[in-house]
Structure formats: structure tokens, C-alpha cells
Amino acid sequence: MHGKGYSSQAHGAQLLNGRALNRHLSCRIRVWAIAACCLIGTVALFCSPASAQASITGQWTPVQAWPFMAAHGHLLPNGKILFWPSFDLGNNPTLWDPVANTFSSVPIAAYNIFCSGHSFLSDGTLLVTGGHDGSSGYGYAYSSLYDPIKNAWTQTSNMNDARWYPTNTTLPNGDVLVVSGEITPGVYNTLPQVWHQATNSWRSLSTAQLQQPLYPMMFVAPNGKVFVAGPDQAGRYLNTGGSGAWTFLGNFNYSRWRDYGSAVIFDGKVLIAGGDGGDANTPATSTAEIIDLNATHPSWQYTASMANARRQHNLTLLPDGKVLVTGGSNGFGFDNASYPVYPAEMWDPATGSWSTMASISVYRGYHSTALLLPDGRLLSAGGEQTGASAEIYSPPYLFKGARPSITSAPSTVKYKRSFFVGTPDAASISQITWIRLGSVTHAFNQNQRLNHLQFALASRGLNITAPANGNLAPPGHYMLFLVNNNGVPSVASIIRLTN
Amino acid sequence: MKSTVLARLGAWLVVVSLSATASALWAQSYSVVDIGSLPGGNTIAKRINLAGQTVGGSGKMYGVNTRAFIRTGDSLLSLGTLPGGDYSSAFDINLGGAVVGDSNTATTIHAFLWDAATGMQDLGTLPGDTGSRAFGINDSDQVVGYSSGSNGVTAFLWKKNTGMTSLGTLPGGNMSEAFGINNAGFVVGVSSNSSGDRHASLWIPGQDMQDLGTLSGNSNSEAHKINNSGSVVGSSAGSNGTRAFLWNARDGMRDLGTLGGDFSDALDMNNNGEIVGTSTDSRGARAFYWSSNTGMQDLNALIPANLNVVLTSAMGINNAGLIVAVGAVTADISNRLDTDNTHRHAGPIHAFQLVPIH
Numbered sequence: 001m002h003g004k005g006y007s008s009q010a011h012g013a014q015l016l017n018g019r020a021l022n023r024h025l026s027c028r029i030r031v032w033a034i035a036a037c038c039l040i041g042t043v044a045l046f047c048s049p050a051s052a053q054a055s056i057t058g059q060w061t062p063v064q065a066w067p068f069m070a071a072h073g074h075l076l077p078n079g080k081i082l083f084w085p086s087f088d089l090g091n092n093p094t095l096w097d098p099v100a101n102t103f104s105s106v107p108i109a110a111y112n113i114f115c116s117g118h119s120f121l122s123d124g125t126l127l128v129t130g131g132h133d134g135s136s137g138y139g140y141a142y143s144s145l146y147d148p149i150k151n152a153w154t155q156t157s158n159m160n161d162a163r164w165y166p167t168n169t170t171l172p173n174g175d176v177l178v179v180s181g182e183i184t185p186g187v188y189n190t191l192p193q194v195w196h197q198a199t200n201s202w203r204s205l206s207t208a209q210l211q212q213p214l215y216p217m218m219f220v221a222p223n224g225k226v227f228v229a230g231p232d233q234a235g236r237y238l239n240t241g242g243s244g245a246w247t248f249l250g251n252f253n254y255s256r257w258r259d260y261g262s263a264v265i266f267d268g269k270v271l272i273a274g275g276d277g278g279d280a281n282t283p284a285t286s287t288a289e290i291i292d293l294n295a296t297h298p299s300w301q302y303t304a305s306m307a308n309a310r311r312q313h314n315l316t317l318l319p320d321g322k323v324l325v326t327g328g329s330n331g332f333g334f335d336n337a338s339y340p341v342y343p344a345e346m347w348d349p350a351t352g353s354w355s356t357m358a359s360i361s362v363y364r365g366y367h368s369t370a371l372l373l374p375d376g377r378l379l380s381a382g383g384e385q386t387g388a389s390a391e392i393y394s395p396p397y398l399f400k401g402a403r404p405s406i407t408s409a410p411s412t413v414k415y416k417r418s419f420f421v422g423t424p425d426a427a428s429i430s431q432i433t434w435i436r437l438g439s440v441t442h443a444f445n446q447n448q449r450l451n452h453l454q455f456a457l458a459s460r461g462l463n464i465t466a467p468a469n470g471n472l473a474p475p476g477h478y479m480l481f482l483v484n485n486n487g488v489p490s491v492a493s494i495i496r497l498t499n
Numbered sequence: 500m501k502s503t504v505l506a507r508l509g510a511w512l513v514v515v516s517l518s519a520t521a522s523a524l525w526a527q528s529y530s531v532v533d534i535g536s537l538p539g540g541n542t543i544a545k546r547i548n549l550a551g552q553t554v555g556g557s558g559k560m561y562g563v564n565t566r567a568f569i570r571t572g573d574s575l576l577s578l579g580t581l582p583g584g585d586y587s588s589a590f591d592i593n594l595g596g597a598v599v600g601d602s603n604t605a606t607t608i609h610a611f612l613w614d615a616a617t618g619m620q621d622l623g624t625l626p627g628d629t630g631s632r633a634f635g636i637n638d639s640d641q642v643v644g645y646s647s648g649s650n651g652v653t654a655f656l657w658k659k660n661t662g663m664t665s666l667g668t669l670p671g672g673n674m675s676e677a678f679g680i681n682n683a684g685f686v687v688g689v690s691s692n693s694s695g696d697r698h699a700s701l702w703i704p705g706q707d708m709q710d711l712g713t714l715s716g717n718s719n720s721e722a723h724k725i726n727n728s729g730s731v732v733g734s735s736a737g738s739n740g741t742r743a744f745l746w747n748a749r750d751g752m753r754d755l756g757t758l759g760g761d762f763s764d765a766l767d768m769n770n771n772g773e774i775v776g777t778s779t780d781s782r783g784a785r786a787f788y789w790s791s792n793t794g795m796q797d798l799n800a801l802i803p804a805n806l807n808v809v810l811t812s813a814m815g816i817n818n819a820g821l822i823v824a825v826g827a828v829t830a831d832i833s834n835r836l837d838t839d840n841t842h843r844h845a846g847p848i849h850a851f852q853l854v855p856i857h
Contacts, residue, residue: 087783088783133741133762134740134741134760134761134762134779134784135762135777135779135783135784135811135812136783136784136811137812138741138762138764160652160674165561180562182562184764184766185543185777185811185812185814185825185848186543186545186555186556186588186814186825187590188562190601190608190630190632191647191652204651204652206630206647206648206649206650206651206652207607207628207629207630207647207648207649208607208629208630209607209608209629209630209631209632209647210603210606210607210608210630211562211565211586211588211601211603211608212562213561213562213563214561214562215561231561231563232563232564232585232586233585234585234605236606242649243648243649245606246606246607247606248583248605248606257559257563257564259559259560259561259563278539278540278559278560278847279539279540279541279559279847280540281540333846334560334846334847335846
């Protein structure tokens with residue numbers, strides 16, 4: 001493994017990014033000006049029409065060029081974004097600093113990490129499983145760790161066999177489950193495995209062999225088992241103890257399949273939206289469903305449909321508990337750029353309804369990614385047909401007045417324990433959430449999840465109670481947001497949850 | 500444009516003349532038939548028997564709603580699933596039309612044997628195990644695959660009169676999988692050894708399991724098919740990539756090379772020693788044909804150039820030389836972003852039958 005330099009094209013992109021940074025800074029100045037405006041006197045009278053609109057639908061930055069397309073993206077504990085592109089260029093991991101809007105190189109992995117699975121370990125290390133062995137449908141049995149502190153890769157022990165398009169899930173004890181992936185075209189890796197960091201070894205769940213579609217949407221449920229939400233209809237639990245066992249839970253209501261749909265988990269509830277289509281005769285769906293895994297007998301229930309049918313889109317959890325859908329196509333076919341869905345939509349768990357938000361500027365479909373940033377903005381990047389670019393969304397909550405601030409927060413907290421967060425805005429805080437750092441590819445984020453946290457007023461701050469156990473929040477790093485009565489979140493403090 | 504392409508393919512049979520290339524002395528050309536799909540538009544064919552019957556899995560992309568199929572004549576028949584299942588796929592077919600593969604149940608996966616008279620039969624597992632998969636069948640209806648349980652994954656041989664028996668592992672190994680069986684009952688697959696590496700392995704009835712080794716400098720290999728002459732094909736992997744190999748008892752393991760990239764894999768071989776598989780070149784994955792006379796050839800150079808079809812992997816070849824391959828149909832094969840010229844997963848996979856033109 002060795003470091004790599006940038007091509008002249010990449011340097012050109014960085015120059016472009018410098019101009020983009022100026023635009024970005026100008027935008028931020030406008031944002032703060034608008035925010036200040038809104039704070040003075042009667043809001044409606046003093047705000048411009050543009051800012052008033054932004055406070056309803058949010059606002060996207062112009063598109064900026066990136067050195068590589070972000071087909072895989074990860075928010076690291078240091079607040080930077082690690083990403084890498086697709087196909088033969090896959091082994092070009094790169095860092096983006098969202099604060100400085102600069103790019104820096106990363107050592108390459110020992111093999112092509114495109115089409116891998118990934119999630120974070122409890123210490124903030126990224127575990128990357130499988131990859132692209134020169135030909136589509138051919139995976140690697142390799143897995144590797146990316147250490148964001150050392151900015152270095154370490155190859156771990158091999159999995160049982162190759163995996164191309166696997167899904168990682170960090171478990172309640174910090175181990176990582178990997179499922180699915182293709183060994184060779186049409187031959188699926190049906191053996192789930194669990195990676196144990198302490199022994200650098202894989203444990204095979206050899207009594208849980210099952211074919212799963214590629215990149216299945218997997219979530220740790222409140223009962224400690226791992227729930228598969230899609231894209232196939234069958235919802236199942238995987239008990240990862242011992243040699244493993246599946247139990248069947250029930251099908252979702254949509255009568256077809258949700259391939260290239262997307263799903264998220266919040267407070268033990270899973271939202272799945274869109275997907276299907278993919279050929280010349282079948283449209284994508286606008287439908288969405290939710291299942292409460294806290295229930296004794298969970299079952300899927302339809303929630304409101306999106307305004308737009310979509311596939312190849314991304315769902316992203318927001319600090320106020322809402323969910324944003326970005327990108328995708330509503331045309332026939334696999335990745336139909338002729339029918340892009342530009343408007344974002346926001347789902348409110350309180351009402352079960354979607355609201356149409358501001359539109360992106362370019363098609364973000366197959367191989368596009370979306371990540372929540374610690375400052376509450378959202379990154380939308382990549383896409384095979386759009387290429388190496390990104391744009392950033394400021395949700396409406398960033399146009400609704402002053403943000404609460406965090407003046408102090410612990411770097412590490414333990415389960416069940418109360419911890420103190422300093423803020424001068426304690427009295428105005430109405431909800432506290434934390435969101436696990438994102439790790440996204442192929443329309444599914446394998447690491448993000450949200451918890452609302454219990455809290456109480458304290459002198460010059462808040463006492464917050466960490467989740468009770470790893471079933472509710474696997475160990476690792478979370479963005480802690482204080483959200484005020486206006487629905488405006490603080491900038492996050494990234495906190496590590498440990499056993 | 501796309502409809503034009505599909506209409507062109509809809510003609511089903513395309514006859515071409517031999518191209519006058521320097522290598523034409525041994526060059527074989529092929530007519531091409533798109534074998535169609537079950538609902539979902541995605542088909543991965545695996546094997547073809549002497550009667551031209553083709554088997555594999557078809558459904559939506561990425562293994563979504565996939566069903567095992569058999570194609571007889573122009574008819575594609577879904578084989579269904581085992582009770583409670585939401586997936587099945589077929590991996591091999593013998594001369595008599597018996598098919599083997601795997602199918603989900605509600606909570607696990609099991610090997611199946613299918614024939615037209617009895618339908619899909621659950622082959623069960625080794626005693627105490629919970630899961631199984633079947634990958635190969637010979638003309639005596641002997642089936643090989645692997646069984647999985649709390650003690651791990653173990654290659655099996657299934658016979659109608661004895662049921663499923665374990666084939667064990669190499670000395671010191673803790674896993675094995677069987678992928679192919681010839682009419683003499685010789686079985687090939689992969690087993691781990693005492694070092695934890697996975698090596699291509701050969702089971703000969705009455706003998707200890709044989710380690711077929713790897714190509715020089717490699718640490719892992721696996722065998723996919725054995726023909727009735729005892730020749731074996733598969734792949735060997737190391738730091739320089741993955742290479743298709745041919746093995747026989749006299750010469751050992753031979754590197755079949757690539758089409759120019761650093762990856763190749765031999766997936767099937769007939770009793771004439773003709774081999775098919777996939778290899779990368781500068782454009783991505785390409786299906787290959789190999790014989791001792793021709794060496795490795797890109798099958799895309801042996802089909803009509805105007806089909807707008809890119810064959811990415813040749814999966815099976817029968818004793819008459821008919822080939823089943825998978826690939827993409829694209830309106831513009833020069834445009835990487837258009838659909839799936841070099842990267843089949845950017846669009847539905849199509850399966851094709853290639854018929855030699857003599």
C-alpha cells in the first residue's frame with residue numbers, strides 16, 4: 001500500500017473547488033445575514049422572499065466539481081468525508097473536509113474497494129468488506145480496516161468467500177455482521193459472518209445460510225437481532241448468536257420488490273421508500289412503509305407516498321427526526337437519467353407525510369450518495385451518469401433563526417449513564433437526537449441510525465441519558481444534536497458511545 | 500434505438516459469415532440467441548446439456564425475486580421454489596434433463612433436484628445440518644454441493660439410494676464445497692487445508708481427497724468442473740490477480756492466461772476439452788472460449804459485430820460446442836455510461852445461447 005498523487009485533472013478540480021468555496025462562503029454569509037434578519041422584529045416583514053422560501057423548502061448550493069465520483073461515502077469521527085469512486089477507479093479513496101472544502105489524498109487499499117460493504121467499529125475504524133475483482137459479479141473475500149487517525153489501511157483476515165455488494169451491520173456488542181454479496185455472477189454468498197475485532201477473525205453463522213439479494217437493507221432491532229427490511233418482500237430476523245438462525249417476520253405491503261429503494265431506522269422504527277422498476281416495463285414506486293420493531297408483533301404499515309416515484313435515491317436522517325429523500329429516477333429502466341427526480345422531499349414522522357423541498361441541480365442516480373454533515377447540512381454527491389461532483393443542502397431549519405450551541409460535551413459516554421452537555425440555550429431545547437455516522441453506497445446507508453435521547457435541565461446545560469444498551473444504539477460514534485423549540489438544531493458534537 | 504436493438508435481437512437467430520482475420524484458421528463463429536427471461540428481465544444461465552436445454556436463475560437484478568429456470572426449445576419455465584421460499588437458482592443439468600440448484604425456504608436454503616416428472620425435490624442436509632446447496636449433477640443423477648450446520652460447511656455427494664454423504668476436507672481443513680462431478684463419480688471443488696488456504700480439490704471414489712494446488716505464487720484456488728477425461732478447470736488467485744487454470748493428472752495445473760487484463764476464470768469444460776469462462780481486458784469483462792488449438796479467444800470477436808451485445812462471461816459449454824453466455828444489450832457499446840458495455844450490473848443481464856456455425 002502506498003500513497004497516491006493527484007492527476008492534473010484532479011488539480012483542476014481543486015481549482016474549481018476553490019471557486020466553489022468562494023460561492024459557498026458567499027452563500028454562508030447570506031445564510032447568516034438571513035438568519036440575523038429573521039431574528040430582528042417580525043420575521044415575515046424583514047425576511048426576503050428567497051429566505052422565506054428557504055425556510056420552507058431549504059436551499060442547495062451550486063454544483064461543485066470533485067476529484068472523483070463519490071460512489072461510496074463515509075462521515076469519519078473527525079468530521080471529514082472519506083469517499084471513493086466506481087469500477088476501475090474504485091481504489092481511489094479521498095478525503096473531503098466539509099469545513100475547509102478541501103480534498104486530500106488517502107493511501108490506497110490493497111485491492112479495489114468498489115462494491116464493498118462498510119460500517120464503523122466502536123472505535124471509529126471503518127470495516128470494509130469485499131470489493132470488485134476486475135469484473136462485475138466477482139467479489140473479493142478480503143476485508144480491510146481504514147483507521148481515520150492514522151489515515152491508513154490494514155487488511156484483516158479473509159471472509160469465507162468473495163462478496164460483491166455485501167451489507168455490513170455493526171452489532172450491539174461492536175462486532176460486525178456481513179451478509180450477501182456475489183461470489184461469481186449468479187452465485188451468491190449465502191453464509192452470514194460476524195467479524196470479531198479482538199481476535200481479527202470471522203465467525204461463520206453456518207446454521208443461517210440464506211440467499212439474500214445484493215446490498216440488503218439490514219438494521220439492528222431493539223430485540224438485538226438484525227432485521228432485513230428489503231429489497232425482497234420477506235422481513236426476517238437474524239439471530240447472530242452462536243452459529244446463527246433466521247426467523248420469518250412477514251412481508252411488506254408493497255406487492256412487488258423495493259430494489260434500489262432506500263431505508264432508515266430511527267428509535268427502533270424502519271422507514272422504507274421507493275424502489276422497484278428497473279426494466280423497460282416496470283415503473284418505480286412512490287410508496288413508503290414503516291414498521292415498528294419495538295412492537296410485540298411488528299408489521300409493516302403504509303405511510304404517505306412520496307410525491308415522486310423513485311429508484312436510485314437516498315434516504316437520510318435529519319437532526320430533527322425527519323427524513324430527507326434525495327435524487328433518483330422515476331423513469332423505466334435501471335438508471336434512467338432522462339427522468340430525473342430533482343426535488344428533495346422530507347418525511348415527518350409526526351404526521352407521516354412528505355413535503356416537497358428544494359431541488360438538486362443534476363441527476364443523482366445510480367452510484368450517488370448522500371450524507372448528513374455534523375453542521376446539519378446534507379451532502380449529495382456522485383452518480384454514475386453525473387460523475388465527480390457534489391452539492392450541499394441546507395434544510396429549512398437552518399433558516400429559522402439562531403441555532404442552539406454546545407459549549408461542552410464529553411468525547412465518550414457509556415450506556416445508561418447520564419452525561420452533561422453545556423449550552424446557554426438549555427431552556428429552549430425541545431428534543432435531543434443523535435445520529436450514527438453515515439456510511440453509504442448504492443442507495444443504502446449501512447451505518448446511520450437515530451435515537452431520541454432523554455434529558456433534563458441542569459445548571460448551564462443539560463443532563464442527557466445515553467441509550468440503555470447496544471440493541472438501541474450499537475457502540476461507536478454519533479452526532480449529538482440539540483434541537484430547539486423552533487426545530488433548529490445545533491452543530492453536532494461527535495460523541496463515542498462505549499460499553 | 501433501443502427498440503431497434505431489441506427488435507434485432509427479437510429475430511432470435513443471427514447467421515454470420517466467417518471474418519477473414521489472421522486467426523481465422525481455427526476461428527469458430529457463432530449464431531446468437533437471446534434466451535429471454537422470467538419477469539424482471541434479468542437472466543443468468545449456468546449450464547447447457549447436449550439436448551440444448553439451458554438452466555440458471557432469472558428474475559430482477561441483484562438476486563431479487565430470482566427463480567431457477569429450464570429452457571427447453573424456446574420456452575423458459577420457472578422451477579418455483581421449495582415451500583416458503585423466495586429464491587431459487589439452477590446450477591447444472593445432466594443429459595436426462597435433471598436439474599440441481601438451491602432454494603430458500605422461509606428460514607434457510609436447501610439443495611434441490613428437479614426433473615419434469617417429479618418437480619422440485621428437497622435434498623435435505625447432512626445429519627444435524629440446517630442448510631445445503633447443490634452445484635453439480637452427472638448423468639447418473641449423482642449430485643454434489645455442500646451442507647452447512649453448526650460444525651461448518653462440508654462438501655457432499657448425494658445418490659438416490661444412499662442420500663447425502665460427507666466428502667470431508669483436506670487434512671487439517673475445516674471447510675469444503677463440491678462444484679462438479681463427472682460420469683465416473685470424480686468430484687471437484689474446494690477445501691481449506693491446514694494452513695487455512697482454500698485449494699482446488701479432487702475426490703476420487705475410494706481415494707483420499709487430492710489437493711490440486713495452485714498456480715505458482717498463489718495461495719488459493721478452486722475447481723469448478725471435471726470432464727469425463729478427468730481434466731479439471733477453475734481459477735487460482737494471488738497478488739497478481741486471478742487466473743483460469745486447466746489441470747490434469749499428467750501435467751498438473753496450467754495457467755490459461757487472460758484476454759489482457761489481470762483476471763480470468765474458467766467456468767466450464769466439455770468432454771472435448773473446450774473451455775469457457777470470463778476474463779478482463781482493457782474494456783472490462785469479456786466472455787472467452789479456449790481450446791488447445793485456439794488458446795483464449797474473446798467470444799465477442801466470434802459473434803456478429805452488429806448485434807450491440809457484449810458477452811461478459813461464458814458460463815457453460817456442451818459436448819456439441821453450444822455455449823451459454825451472459826452479457827448486456829446496449830444501444831451504444833462505445834458509451835460506457837449508456838448502459839452496460841463493460842459493466843453488466845449497470846443494466847439487466849441477458850443470457851445468450853451461442854450455436855457454432857460450421
